Amino acid sequence: MVALxxxxxxxxxxxxxxxxxxxxxxxxxxxxxxVPVRYAREFQSAIPGSSYVEIDSGHAAATEKPEELLKIVQDFLA
Known part of the structure; x- marks a missing residue:
């Protein structure tokens, strides 16, 4: 864990x-x-044409807010 x-x-x-x-x-x-949210915002600024969404969640959004995360991904892929 320390190495990670x-x-x-x-x-x-x-x-x-x-x-x-x-x-x-x-x-x-x-x-x-x-991973502080500022890094996600920086990535969005650096990747041309990228989409950005925030979830009011900790690091484990897939377990904390699975329905919200799934809808975001599905909407992006639609």
Whole structure:
């Protein structure tokens, strides 16, 4: 777990996100303690044409708000 937290805190993918050309959905979780929502907002700004949605959830939105997350993904894919 320590290695995972260290990785999350130190990984830098800024050189790659601007090269993404596929339709991209970024979902930010407003109460995420592991990956602050500001990173999701930064990704959305860096990925041309990307879509952005926030969920009032912690890091585990798939278990905290599964219906809301599923609807967001389904709407994006429709």
């Amino acid at each position: 937290v260290d990785f999350v805190c130190n990984v830098d993918i800024t050189a790659y996100v601007g090269k993404i050309t596929a339709p991209t959905l970024i979902v930010g979780m407003t109460r995420d303690q592991l």
